[in-house]
Amino acid sequence: MTKIEDGNPVDAYIRQFPADVQVILQEIRQVIREVAPEADEKISYQMPTFFLDGNLVHFAAYKNHIGFYPGPSGIEKFKKELSIYKGAKGSVQFPLHEPIPFDLIRKIVTFRVAENQAKAKNKQKKSEI
Numbered sequence: 001m002t003k004i005e006d007g008n009p010v011d012a013y014i015r016q017f018p019a020d021v022q023v024i025l026q027e028i029r030q031v032i033r034e035v036a037p038e039a040d041e042k043i044s045y046q047m048p049t050f051f052l053d054g055n056l057v058h059f060a061a062y063k064n065h066i067g068f069y070p071g072p073s074g075i076e077k078f079k080k081e082l083s084i085y086k087g088a089k090g091s092v093q094f095p096l097h098e099p100i101p102f103d104l105i106r107k108i109v110t111f112r113v114a115e116n117q118a119k120a121k122n123k124q125k126k127s128e129i
Contacts, residue, residue: 009043017061028059035109053120056112065093070108
């Protein structure tokens, strides 16, 4: 991988990959932007990250899969739908040779937005006491 230079760091990250993978990464990015237009986009843990009242989701490209990282709660909430993919406590692997489940990604991001906003609201209420 090349060093991420000036400009939008997520654009630079995506440009590192072959054209077919870039298309997938841009589509995932677009889905997240549609669901969470107010989220900040940055590089964290050396991968594209969306931040909204805390880390929302991360994603990354690898040789044979796209890693998607919605955290443990995002995996747990959608464990039935995600059961056909390899994964871990806070991540899932979408194989590059299979269709990427953009609708499922949309559902997971929607869930994570609501979860982060609820946590932020509760935190604000506690600080007002």
